[in-house]
Amino acid sequence: MPRVIVDDVVVDVAPGSNLLAAVRKAGHDIPALCYHPGCTPNTSCMACVVRLVETGRIVPACATPAEDGQRIESETEALRALRRTALELLLSEHATACGLRGDGPCDCGQEELCRLRKYALAYGANPRRFAATPRPSTPRDDHPEIIFDPGKCILCGLCVQLAEQVGEPLGLTVVGRGSDARIGVPFEQSVAAALTRAGRRVAAACPTGALTPRRPNTRV
Numbered sequence: 001m002p003r004v005i006v007d008d009v010v011v012d013v014a015p016g017s018n019l020l021a022a023v024r025k026a027g028h029d030i031p032a033l034c035y036h037p038g039c040t041p042n043t044s045c046m047a048c049v050v051r052l053v054e055t056g057r058i059v060p061a062c063a064t065p066a067e068d069g070q071r072i073e074s075e076t077e078a079l080r081a082l083r084r085t086a087l088e089l090l091l092s093e094h095a096t097a098c099g100l101r102g103d104g105p106c107d108c109g110q111e112e113l114c115r116l117r118k119y120a121l122a123y124g125a126n127p128r129r130f131a132a133t134p135r136p137s138t139p140r141d142d143h144p145e146i147i148f149d150p151g152k153c154i155l156c157g158l159c160v161q162l163a164e165q166v167g168e169p170l171g172l173t174v175v176g177r178g179s180d181a182r183i184g185v186p187f188e189q190s191v192a193a194a195l196t197r198a199g200r201r202v203a204a205a206c207p208t209g210a211l212t213p214r215r216p217n218t219r220v
């Protein structure tokens with residue numbers, strides 16, 4: 001069982017664990033927006049960074065295996081600043097209708113479930129630090145269980161992986177390139193056709209209000 005030292009706290013984690021498990025076991029709730037157990041890390045958010053003391057390297061905790069005897073830093077001011085910047089970059093292109101931008105209330109009705117919002121507030125992230133064009137909020141109301149708003153997506157890819165895992169015949173995919181990349185349904189089909197079984201599962205994993213369970217106070 002690997003024993004890791006996280007900011008002077010010694011923790012043992014299960015074999016095969018990543019450093020995110022060690023950090024969390026040490027009691028630190030760091031942002032890990034594009035990570036989900038059972039999915040392949042794609043390190044798109046870079047909000048979970050930690051520092052390997054031996055080499056000085058900054059690495060994403062979600063994609064770095066925990067090794068016995070490793071010593072890492074998690075809660076230094078420098079690392080918190082890097083995480084804050086990662087959150088600010090995500091927020092800079094986030095939906096116009098996000099309440100964090102100060103233009104009005106969040107319109108997805110998922111404030112309490114949105115992990116981007118939770119960590120942005122915890123880290124004091126400034127949504128306007130980086131100049132970028134926020135995406136318009138474009139909710140799709142064509143699934144019986146969930147609402148899909150690509151404008152709030154941070155392209156973590158978890159929904160694509162999870163839909164594949166349950167064997168959705170259509171599923172979701174990344175369409176477009178570069179700054180135009182977004183999550184969409186192949187062949188312009190409906191979200192209901194894309195997610196025949198995985199709707200609630202992907203909504204539970206989505207780190208933002210891009211995929212949310214349908215409920216009475218969810219506005220479209």
Ligand code: SF4
Pocket residue numbers: 152153154155156157158159160183202205206207208210211
């Ligand atoms: S819709 Fe949600 S789960 Fe899917 S890529 Fe966007 S943020 Fe990630």
Ligand code: FES
Pocket residue numbers: 031032033034035042043044045046047048060061062063
């Ligand atoms: S959760 Fe580790 S890079 Fe996104």
